[in-house]
């Protein structure tokens with residue numbers, strides 16, 4: 001596998017872990033759980049943080065291999081970075097509100113789909 005392929009696998013593997021961690025937190029909160037009552041919170045917070053890092057590593061690695069980052073980042077990457085930012089913030093914000101957590105069970109996969117569409121179509 002070439003370097004691009006390795007970064008792609010990191011990007012995708014990181015995304016699987018990221019969505020798993022966010023889904024786990026969301027269901028815990030929807031079921032009435034809190035940060036304190038989540039006995040697996042350290043494990044899930046570590047997974048969330050490491051996954052976010054690996055997604056970025058893979059994403060910027062691919063950008064470099066594709067020579068797309070020379071002379072500034074393309075606009076579509078800012079859109080993906082914004083979606084990444086929502087996913088980063090939700091690791092903590094969902095604990096504050098079961099309503100938000102419930103919505104995120106629908107919104108996060110939709111955002112994931114939008115991010116994939118952006119990667120494939122590269123608008124701008």
Ligand code: HEM
Nearest residue numbers: 008056059060062063077080081083084087112115116119
């Ligand atoms: C959490 C939000 C994100 C999701 C759900 C996501 C999802 C995806 C998916 C599904 C692909 C297609 C993989 C393939 O078939 O080759 C992809 C490719 C890519 N992503 Fe992301 N991504 C996200 C965030 C990011 C970020 C933050 C960056 C930049 C640092 C980034 C940069 C890229 C690049 C450069 C590609 C390759 C495009 C190509 O091969 O033409 N992604 N992403």
